[in-house]
Amino acid sequence: MTPKELKQILQALVEHGVNELTLETPDYKLTVRRGGEVQVVAVPQAVAAPVPAPQPPAALAPALAAEAAPPPSPAPEGTKGVDKAEECAGCVEIKAPIVGTFYRAPAPDAPPYVEEGDRVEKGQVLCIIEAMKLMNEIESEVSGIVKKILVKNGEPVEYGQPLFLIQPL
Known part of the structure; x- marks a missing residue:
């Protein structure tokens, strides 16, 4: 170029x-x-990620919309949301800013960006979400310890879906 x-x-x-x-x-x-x-x-x-099915127009939502989105309503008793809150009181949820496919590493043969228990800094890359053949790096919003990775590698994610729980330092 x-x-x-x-x-x-x-x-x-x-x-x-x-x-x-x-x-x-x-x-x-x-x-x-x-x-x-x-x-x-x-x-x-040689590095190639799987191509996801075409995504709805919601996949084009800007990353900044995640910050402006209203907080989700409290989850009813016995749901996954309650389990997450009990696992890590005071943790910050890192949510998907777009619809796409979640990848923990930059390439299939590369090590993951982070593991549970790792210390991360604000702005550090945590994962990639592939949307419409574009690889979008998702960064930590806080410095802290990765307490829980909530999504498996290669799984589809929805806009606003929690990806990580990070205990702020």
Whole structure:
């Protein structure tokens, strides 16, 4: 990619109000976040993630909508929500900002980003959610200890679904 092409991409992001863009080729993966960072990662050609079924338009919801979403109503007795609260009082739930497929590692043969019991920092990548063939890195909202991973690798996730419980430090 030439500097001129990169400049055109950045101008398009600003003109259209896009907050994040991921561009993937056989040679590299480029993620651009407005107000954030630019990452270029070399990706081997042999790495391929399963392609999910087409997602409904809700898959296009911006990542920032998760912050503006109202808190979920309390779960009735005997449901999974009560079990999560009992497991980790005071924990922060990291929720899926989009609909897609949950992956714990950047590639099938790579180690997971985090394991239960790991210490994480705010902004550290916890997992990837693949949506419409785009790999979206999900970052921790707090510094703390990963108490529970609530989703299995390769499972589909819904918008707002809890993915991790993190005990803040």
